[in-house]
Amino acid sequence: MGAAPAARDVTSYGMGLAAPLALFFLIFFVAPLLQLFWLSLHNDTAGLHWGLGQYLHFLTDPFSLGVLGSTLLLGAEVTAVCLVLGFPIAWLYQRVGPKLQTVIILIVLLPLLTSVVVRTFAWIVILGRQGIINATLQSLGLIDTPLKLLYTQFGVVLALAQVQMPLMTLPLITALSRIDPNLDDASCSLGAGSWRTFFRIVLPLSLPGIIAGCTLTYAAAITAFITQSLIGGGQMLFMPMYLYQQASTLQNWPFAAAISIIFLLAVLAVVSIFTTLGRMSRGYGGA
């Protein structure tokens, strides 16, 4: 009673302000995911008989495992392409003046905000039988019949790499801008060449950015339903489309729920591996 109320910290707001969104998430995000998990633990479509049948079915079925494997592989390929192509963009960004920097950022940013369907459609036009690549190769006389580029792994990786490139490049730009430029000069003046400086100094110091970029790119690439299905066509099946087919066409909700949970766990596993690596790399390149 007698104690004066502690002086309130005027610079922060009460946690109560987070309550509406927390409640919204509990009802419309956490509860659905729990319900999804609950349903996946049932052996029949009506959800009456408990059991691990759906998971056993998935984990003993070579077809399902193949879909999971090719999805995880696709993510790795796209991430690798994005890293190899995205890193030089971030490097170039550090080398140019502010005007060109804005131009580079906007070029990188635009696809992120352009509709995914539109971007994927563009690749259909480029990779198609009458597309640019085939038309160019044919007019140069290098090929007689059009190459099959659409509906191939190559096409899917290329299109996904372009679609997800901003997610890799933006964290890399941030990471490279935090490296002390003196380190670069010091390394060079001590006699290490540009290549050696790059691989021994710049690359290790940008590891946090590389890991952040890889996490975002990988998660986005394996869940990119539209690009996978339009460029991959009917013959290439990845986890999102597999899930959608089971849920929507076959109405097999418990199996679709199990696929979702396995897919969620796969994504979470990859993200936490990257996060652990990120924590370790901060200790390493923490200067």
Next chain:
Amino acid sequence: MSGRKRTLEAISFELVMTVIAMIALLIIIAPSLVVLIVSFTSGFSLRFPPPGYSLRWYVELWNAWQLHFAAKNSLIVALWATGLSVTLGVAAALAISRSRTLSARLLDSLFMSPLVLPALAFGLAALMLFSLVGLPVSPLTLVIGHTVVCVPYVVRNTVAALAQLEPTLLESSAVLGASRLYTFRRIVLPLIRPGIIAGAFIAFMSSFDNVPVSLFLRDAATDMLPIRMWQDLEGKLDVTIAALSGVLIIATVALVAVMERVTGLSRRLTN
């Protein structure tokens, strides 16, 4: 000798990096340019380069009432989802931004998790829950689902804007006798407004473009633009879609240009 060798070595490094960067930038920008050019074709196919140029597919687009209907639905859902995301997200950002407590960090991870979790799995889960409680799919369920996947962008950008806010400003305002609400309205809000607008913009674009959540949560009567386009592309390769893509690309470029002016969007996304 060695000096000369080093220069050669340095040149080779710069050359390789610059060439790859140029190729990468070309790969990023080329698809949009190709679609823009093809959309002005006078022919019936997506051949590149086009046999001739005309505005016929844009005229066709003007009459494509199905696409207009889908676009209107997408626009309405995106506006509602953005409004809801901003209301809930800004309040939550204010609460968690300056707090170092465990609950604040947990809430932050919770609010960000829709960004990495597969949206299709969430869409299916939400549909299951709605059907369990007897709520039929409708524009309402669409708005709810879109809000879940769009709110992270608002929270993230608002938290980032709040982190740059000088705490002494708030203290001075309080010392001078301003109430918390007054300080919020006159100091905090104007300073974080660009961040909120940037977050709202990204949330709006991602809702407008959302397929995975809409696939499960829309009713048969509510056609959404990206789904309509996707299904059209699965069936036939219609040049009208190229014209529509042209419109969307130009609208995006224009909006990004405006946002760059208003909020310094490019700086926000690299910090």
